Amino acid sequence: MPSKNNSRNLATISEVVKGGYCVGCGTCAFRAGGKMLFTDMGEYVPDIDSTDYSAYASSCPSLQPEQNETVIGSNLFRENATHEIGLGHVTGTFAGYANEGSFRQHGTSGGMVSWVLAELMRKDIIDSVVHVKEVEGANTEGPFYEYGKSTTISEVKQNSKTKYHVVELSKILREIKESDDRVAVVGVPCMIKSLRRLARLDKDIKKRVVFTISLVCGHLKSVNWSRSLSWGAGIHPNQMKNIQYRIKGESVPARAYVCQIETQDGTQKILDTANIVGGKYNVGSLMLPACDYCDDVVGETADLTIGDAWLPKYDVDNRGTNLLITRSNEARNLLISAMRENRIYLDNITADEARSSQSGGFRQRGEGLSHRLQLALDIGKKVPEKRIRPGEFKLTALRKEVYKRRSIVSRDSRIAFKEAIEKNDYSIFVSRMKRQLVILRHLEFATSFPRLFINKFNRAIRGIALRMGRA
Template structure:
């Protein structure tokens, strides 16, 4: 069995769409759980399919690729979490309405627009609302600031690159692409193999990533907000609430209810499916990824989940710059942003939960696979069970939460009970997970602290 087959058959496909672009024996399909997956049309695959797969090509990991891409850049540094970097910032866009329209500080789309304005690229490859009635969002090409802004905000939804790569292959233009870490890595691997793609994709803007969601996430959010899954049109996953902290946002779902158009705004704290730590509807591949900050991207942006920043509901970005052209861009248009250069450790701290899950947690998940005698991808962390017992229970609980969320959603559809079935099915699993994540010694310590401080 070759490596891309191991990825597909082992359930590690992230659905990026790069392997079918290079190998006609593979195709992309949406599976019964709402995830894009590569499908084997035959058992014979080219070697290139394995070389471009981000979960099959263990030799070209993010450290190796990063060194090849950025290692010779003057002033470059390296961090185990950030990868290679020139400078790290915290801030936001102040012009053009990018911050208001974005999920966070608006710097992703601001940078894309400035690459256009500086004549560095001709078009932007990013995710926008789809005209295909079967999916909400897809990768598309934009050529103006307005088109770019139409694709603003995070899309917690399955997407794939094969169709837009066909477009790049047939258009001799300069592109910047926006994507999550594994998608950017897949593109970098493809660029190692395909000169025309390498020459046309000039820049890569990475997004800090917790994990990729199946389409069930959007449908469940809308369903719990009062719109039946069959009648959901669109979900805005990061609808900003006035005068609320950045981490207290809402969704805005649109669709049809009782034969009439409906729009519902619902704070995520009122929905059972939106706790990111539960990992509902997560791609299994995400449990075997060790890149949180898109280490192979020219620049990475994410949320500044830090004291002093997340209280600002307008949103603030952390920024990791690896390409000197991006530094020049930030300097040229500095009046349009408010950026503070910060120590790299602060950016790492902003993503501490995700980093722990992708390093300590991954090492334990690898151990579980090895103990079961199952194939799994080669990663930069080593398999081990040498972690505290309660952390093992936490990571085991997250695997169960992920797997059971799909079972519960199918049950909600088949039972006719709707999301009440989902909540009831997941309730005991969530309770056990919370207990693991909040062990007895921690509860006792908190109680003692309250007693000593004179509170109840």
């Protein structure tokens, strides 16, 4: 259980914002009638200088640890679900994809997020969907994507695909509150957590949000990450119109992040983000600082969690396979009955397999978080109180160095990219980050060589089996 808040833990929204612990969810701005600022770091924060936020800590995901994910999950799901370490409350763990229509083809992974949203509409459980859509007439100064509503299945499909891009909820929450629609909301774990906290305080939001889907989350990227990919691809951020982060194709492995960038004059460029400085997702370039203090990998407060089934037996299939975790019987039954009608494909997987499919995320947010908390406390910094305790894991010196270096990459990349934009010189970002990324890569390789070797071997074997099966 969480210990009592003390002077080393955060207590106010102002401390959250100033300490770099704000995920930019916008629930405080919604409640306070304030606004969210879009900063030159390409991130959202509440405008704490123009509005008094002191009364709105109770919905902030970084404050009030007594309402952590385990407690919220217990209140919502305890009756029917079992509790699994790292996964939260669970009624089922699956790997699968949509068979019906073109959901899988148009989805980032197995297309199950869009399929479930469509199914909820077909069954008249919801009237509309709150998810992430392109900003109409986006200009190069602002975000490319934002929360919006879809009211038809074709609109849901049009707005499929993952956007590794920050979004905030304050504007759409006003829309949800003002309409009578029953909505399903899609969000990363911290967004769903703040929505759950808000629903305890606002009866209109509670009534209207009838279903939540959490995406599994590695970490959030600022909008500057998208701009850095564009610049690295040879397109100046001022020329960028939009970006698709993970496109599919015969020659694109499921785990690859091959992006497509479109310019203002309509030309398109496709390239593997791993070939761009800071483009390899996991190195943490242009990550929100708050994500270094998260311990919810799989959205433990959502009715249904969907991610990628990163297991050797699934990730050899480049058409994409989802990881699915249900927390209510309704969510589980919805999937099982469609599976029986062959509209979706589902395998039951164990909780261990579900955890293994996100092993990197659990290491970074388990032992890694524990080490980062300890480092912050050692220098007298206030930190959010998490379910993971500072220094609770025994780590080798090399592993500690990996976690420290990842945080340095995140911190320095934000500063270097901002400066590159200000001076209109991409080489500032490249020269500062290249060496750091090489050091990090070597350290990661040194600590994870046996695991990487076994995974690669398993994938090769499964790949051959899959190709033989398809032939």
